[in-house]
Amino acid sequence: MSTEASHPGFFSKERITAPPGFNRWMIPPAALAVHLCIGQAYAFSVFNGPMTKLIGIQQPAPDDWGLPALGWIFSLAILFLGLSAAFAGKWLEEVGPRKAMFVAACCFGGGFIISSIGVSTHQLWLLYLGYGVLGGIGLGIGYVSPVSTLIKWFPDKRGMATGMAIMGFGGGAFIASPMSVALMEHFRTPISMGVSQTFLVMGVLYFISMMIGSYAIRIPAVDWKPDGWTPPATQKGMISRNHVHIDQALKTPQFWLLWWALTLNVTAGIGVLGQASVMIQESFRGAITPAAAAGFVGLLSLANMLGRFFWSSASDYVGRKNTYAVFFVLGAILYFLVPGMGSSGNVALFVLFYAIIISMYGGGFSTIPAYLADLFGTRYVGGIHGRILTAWAAGGIFGPVLVNYIRQYQVDHGVPAGQSYTITMYLMAGLLVIGFFCNLFVRPVASHHHMRSEADGSILSGATLATQK
Numbered sequence: 001m002s003t004e005a006s007h008p009g010f011f012s013k014e015r016i017t018a019p020p021g022f023n024r025w026m027i028p029p030a031a032l033a034v035h036l037c038i039g040q041a042y043a044f045s046v047f048n049g050p051m052t053k054l055i056g057i058q059q060p061a062p063d064d065w066g067l068p069a070l071g072w073i074f075s076l077a078i079l080f081l082g083l084s085a086a087f088a089g090k091w092l093e094e095v096g097p098r099k100a101m102f103v104a105a106c107c108f109g110g111g112f113i114i115s116s117i118g119v120s121t122h123q124l125w126l127l128y129l130g131y132g133v134l135g136g137i138g139l140g141i142g143y144v145s146p147v148s149t150l151i152k153w154f155p156d157k158r159g160m161a162t163g164m165a166i167m168g169f170g171g172g173a174f175i176a177s178p179m180s181v182a183l184m185e186h187f188r189t190p191i192s193m194g195v196s197q198t199f200l201v202m203g204v205l206y207f208i209s210m211m212i213g214s215y216a217i218r219i220p221a222v223d224w225k226p227d228g229w230t231p232p233a234t235q236k237g238m239i240s241r242n243h244v245h246i247d248q249a250l251k252t253p254q255f256w257l258l259w260w261a262l263t264l265n266v267t268a269g270i271g272v273l274g275q276a277s278v279m280i281q282e283s284f285r286g287a288i289t290p291a292a293a294a295g296f297v298g299l300l301s302l303a304n305m306l307g308r309f310f311w312s313s314a315s316d317y318v319g320r321k322n323t324y325a326v327f328f329v330l331g332a333i334l335y336f337l338v339p340g341m342g343s344s345g346n347v348a349l350f351v352l353f354y355a356i357i358i359s360m361y362g363g364g365f366s367t368i369p370a371y372l373a374d375l376f377g378t379r380y381v382g383g384i385h386g387r388i389l390t391a392w393a394a395g396g397i398f399g400p401v402l403v404n405y406i407r408q409y410q411v412d413h414g415v416p417a418g419q420s421y422t423i424t425m426y427l428m429a430g431l432l433v434i435g436f437f438c439n440l441f442v443r444p445v446a447s448h449h450h451m452r453s454e455a456d457g458s459i460l461s462g463a464t465l466a467t468q469k
Contacts, residue, residue, distance in 0.1 A: 011099035012096070013095070013096035016218050017220075017221055018221065024226070028150065030213045030216035031150060035143070035169040036168040036171060036175060038104070039168055039170060039301070040172045041074070041078070042172065042301055043172070043177040043297055045277040046181055046293075046297060049278060051119070051193070052064050057190070057191065063122075067278065072128065077132050079132075079397055080135075080139070081392060082140065082396065083136075083393055084136065086386050088141045089246070089383035090386070092144060093383050100142075100144075102214045105206075108206055111133075111135025112135065112206065114130030115127045115135070116130075117196075144385060147369050148369075151378055152219065158369075160316060162367070162369040163308050163309035163367075164309065166366040170304030170308045170365075171305030172301070173298065173304070177301060178295075238319060240375060240377055242450040243378070243451045244376040244384075244445060244449050248449050248451075249376050254375050254444075255388065257438045257441055260391070261324060261442075262388060262391040263398075264395075264431045265432070266392050267398040268429075270400065271398075271401075271402055271424070272357070272358070276297045277297050278293075281293050284345065284347055296351060303355040303359040304358050304361065304362035307358065307366075311323055311327075311367055312370060320374060323363070328432045328439065329436060330356070331360050334353045334357050335357065335425050335428045335432065337353060338425055368385070372388065375445050403421070
């Protein structure tokens with residue numbers, strides 16, 4: 001007779017291994033329950049304006065925080081997202097997605113609560129610690145948790161699978177932006193902007209949703225394959241039939257070329273997302289209200305979300321490398337053109353160009369896991385994906401810093417606020433040109449990096465075996 005002690009633990013991989021006949025389409029909603037929450041990061045800019053007036057209420061007071069100082073909250077969150085994803089990726093493969101998603105829920109929800117205390121006591125370091133550090137760790141662990149799981153469930157449609165997993169992160173701001181504005185308005189009083197209470201409510205709601213996702217997630221049994229699908233017998237183009245160990249992947253030029261490509265794509269897009277609300281109001285001063293700016297943030301979130309699914313799904317047909325080439329060429333052209341739309345007062349084209357740019361920014365994130373799986377195999381794709389997300393951390397620092405500090409420097413030297421983004425946009429176009437060449441040089445991984453056997457999990461590469469002979 002079995003005993004309670006013999007039962008696998010709630011967080012064990014045995015407990016969440018799906019039984020025969022399990023419907024794999026139950027997994028995307030579990031992933032979305034997490035990614036729609038942590039995607040709130042892209043709507044954080046709606047708090048920047050109110051947090052510059054926590055004391056002055058109607059206008060900034062001398063002791064209020066400035067935008068450059070507040071910009072570091074978002075940058076820290078992205079920095080720790082990348083760092084935690086890099087370290088958690090390998091751990092995730094060992095413990096399974098349920099435990100990782102539980103830890104992510106605690107960190108992300110707890111980060112909001114600490115930030116709420118920081119706002120109410122006007123201690124900026126608590127926001128750096130809460131949303132920046134703890135929340136960023138929750139972002140990173142929550143981000144990578146469902147991705148490798150979905151790739152394993154959908155080996156026949158890798159691009160679509162990663163698009164499903166990651167589009168929720170892009171769409172989280174579509175929900176969070178109007179919800180944040182509505183909550184701040186609800187809690188606002190003559191002596192409070194309502195930010196502290198909003199942080200508290202959102203922290204609790206996000207914790208509950210992410211816990212539901214961690215409960216619902218399942219992993220496929222070893223050697224499971226979709227009905228009617230068989231792996232290709234021979235290697236096809238950039239898609240390898242071999243596997244590369246997570247530690248060996250870092251020794252390949254392909255990893256670092258893609259790291260730089262992703263860093264440059266992130267840098268170009270994330271600076272815009274971090275200051276989207278303020279940027280459109282300053283570019284069209286008097287014509288765009290705070291509510292309309294929040295709508296712009298929501299629209300960019302929608303473009304981010306749909307772009308993640310569209311571009312990654314398209315990459316199943318045109319290839320990951322060709323898809324990335326489109327990101328860099330089209331993105332550079334649009335960044336070069338967009339300042340003219342602002343100076344001419346053309347709101348429609350300004351919004352359209354940025355929506356396309358952000359769709360490709362999101363597409364870069366959703367396509368990279370499938371790109372990695374093609375090059376390095378699926379065995380350790382979760383861990384490799386986590387490590388390459390350090391590129392997100394780097395871009396999360398460079399992008400907002402470039403936008404915020406170049407803008408501030410120009411404003412301090414008499415440049416109108418609406419024109420203070422022009423040089424930055426030209427710089428972003430140049431970065432994307434460099435990214436194009438990084439992607440151009442990507443080739444299939446050399447055979448001496450491959451694992452000797454898919455079954456034994458050996459980390460020995462072909463080069464190591466040759467040395468031992």
